[in-house]
Amino acid sequence: MAFLGTVTSLVAYADHDHPPRLLRGSKTFKQGLGVYATNFPVRLDTDVSLLHYPQKPLVKSFVYDTLNIHPVGQNMVVALMTYEGYNIEDAIIMNKGSVDRGLARSTYFRPYSATELRYAGSLKDDIGIPEKDVSGYRTEEMYKNLEDDGVVYPEADMKEDDVIIGKSSPPKFLSEARELAVKSRKETSESMRQGEDGVVDGVFVTTDREGDKIVHVRTRDERIPELGDKFSAPHGQKGIVGMIVPEEDIPFTNRGIKPDLIFNPHGIPSRMSMGYLLELLGGKVGGVRGKEIDGTPFSGEKLEDLEKDLKKYGFRYDGKETMYDPINGKRMKAKIFVGNMYYIKLKYMVANKIHARASGKVQLLTRQPIEGRARGGALRLGEMEQQALVAHGASLLLKERYDSDNVVIDVCQECGAIAVKNHMKNKIECPICSSDNTDIVEISYAFKLLLEELQGMHIFSTMSLKNKYGN
Numbered sequence: 124m125a126f127l128g129t130v131t132s133l134v135a136y137a138d139h140d141h142p143p144r145l146l147r148g149s150k151t152f153k154q155g156l157g158v159y160a161t162n163f164p165v166r167l168d169t170d171v172s173l174l175h176y177p178q179k180p181l182v183k184s185f186v187y188d189t190l191n192i193h194p195v196g197q198n199m200v201v202a203l204m205t206y207e208g209y210n211i212e213d214a215i216i217m218n219k220g221s222v223d224r225g226l227a228r229s230t231y232f233r234p235y236s237a238t239e240l241r242y243a244g245s246l247k248d249d250i251g252i253p254e255k256d257v258s259g260y261r262t263e264e265m266y267k268n269l270e271d272d273g274v275v276y277p278e279a280d281m282k283e284d285d286v287i288i289g290k291s292s293p294p295k296f297l298s299e300a301r302e303l304a305v306k307s308r309k310e311t312s313e314s315m316r317q318g319e320d321g322v323v324d325g326v327f328v329t330t331d332r333e334g335d336k337i338v339h340v341r342t343r344d345e346r347i348p349e350l351g352d353k354f355s356a357p358h359g360q361k362g363i364v365g366m367i368v369p370e371e372d373i374p375f376t377n378r379g380i381k382p383d384l385i386f387n388p389h390g391i392p393s394r395m396s397m398g399y400l401l402e403l404l405g406g407k408v409g410g411v412r413g414k415e416i417d418g419t420p421f422s423g424e425k426l427e428d429l430e431k432d433l434k435k436y437g438f439r440y441d442g443k444e445t446m447y448d449p450i451n452g453k454r455m456k457a458k459i460f461v462g463n464m465y466y467i468k469l470k471y472m473v474a475n476k477i478h479a480r481a482s483g484k485v486q487l488l489t490r491q492p493i494e495g496r497a498r499g500g501a502l503r504l505g506e507m508e509q510q511a512l513v514a515h516g517a518s519l520l521l522k523e524r525y526d527s528d529n530v531v532i533d534v535c536q537e538c539g540a541i542a543v544k545n546h547m548k549n550k551i552e553c554p555i556c557s558s559d560n561t562d563i564v565e566i567s568y569a570f571k572l573l574l575e576e577l578q579g580m581h582i583f584s585t586m587s588l589k590n591k592y593g594n
């Protein structure tokens with residue numbers, strides 16, 4: 124432990140792994156789901172998940188018990204084989220039967236909060252269902268889960284944009300109040316994040332040091348493993364779920380064992396993570412022996428002893444088994460390596476990442492779409508994506524993608540400056556040379572902005588116009 128470090132020394136048979144891989148692998152421990160704190164029901168943490176059935180590893184190093192580590196994974200039956208190509212490129216196949224029985228199930232928590240602030244002139248925020256005449260009132264439907272005090276009730280089913288804490292605030296400026304008279308208060312409710320569902324898990328009402336009322340609400344969302352969720356073994360073998368296969372289509376051994384997870388054997392030789400294979404074998408021995416295996420780096424149980432034990436319990440010494448394909452009922456030609464492996468569900472789940480948009484908000488300055496999933500932003504079509512589309516000859520698609528901020532301007536044909544409309548003469552003319560010989564040009568707004576910013580630096584740039592037909 125002195126030279127491996129706390130986290131790395133938790134990896135069973137770490138001395139058989141390639142060091143860079145091992146380092147990467149031990150990092151995945153930190154992203155793993157488990158029970159992060161035993162007082163979680165009374166805590167309000169941001170971005171935390173709870174694994175429903177965490178287990179101690181079957182194969183573990185002595186550090187595990189010495190430090191009394193909270194478990195962060197589950198022991199899964201793993202088969203090293205391919206499956207219809209759906210576990211290509213580090214993807215994993217999961218058994219739907221296991222998933223239905225609660226394998227790798229977790230809950231995601233998110234806290235929301237609102238404070239009843241006091242302002243100058245005895246004005247204050249009001250936590251409650253907003254009156255219908257406040258400016259920015261949403262639809263009645265969105266407030267349907269609020270109780271009379273303006274806060275949701277526990278166990279309420281919440282959908283995207285539903286209001287969690289109803290709140291209205293006084294106007295920020297006095298001038299605003301004078302103009303709006305009755306409609307003076309503003310709607311400032313806390314609502315569910317975009318694209319997120321959940322159930323209200325807990326409501327906490329308290330006051331802060333100044334005596335202002337604070338309302339905290341925590342929502343929970345059950346996360347069943349789905350396509351694209353990230354999993355990892357402690358040896359740097361991470362991958363996402365490529366397919367969840369119905370239990371009846373999962374290959375089985377001659378003892379009737381169906382793996383929970385199918386890992387692609389192509390992931391082993393290039394990574395040289397022999398510790399993975401050893402832990403898999405150790406897990407199998409531990410399973411049949413009914414005892415935990417000591418996999419402490421440099422001093423764990425030797426491979427020979429594991430092999431001897433496997434033989435004693437009636438298995439092949441190398442952990443390989445005859446398997447059958449349930450789809451055609453045939454015995455597979457190759458012997459398949461099956462064992463138990465400690466797998467970690469990582470906190471990166473598709474439910475937090477999934478994002479798509481059609482048209483939507485744009486930036487005020489550049490008129491280009493805004494960034495970021497949480498704000499309903501667009502997906503960037505970068506330089507490389509553009510080149511791929513060029514290679515495919517998809518010119519109309521490219522045109523559509525890149526005119527998100529298009530603008531039509533008039534350009535002087537004589538001097539190349541941007542022309543403006545003269546409303547008094549009711550004609551378009553150049554502000555530099557007063558010529559009315561102009562043409563309309565379609566450019567991106569960002570380019571127009573560039574020309575204007577250059578003008579701001581006293582750099583006058585001109586556009587020379589050419590007809591695409593050559594005259």
Ligand SMILES: [Zn+2]
Nearest residue numbers: 535538553556
């Ligand atoms: Zn001009």
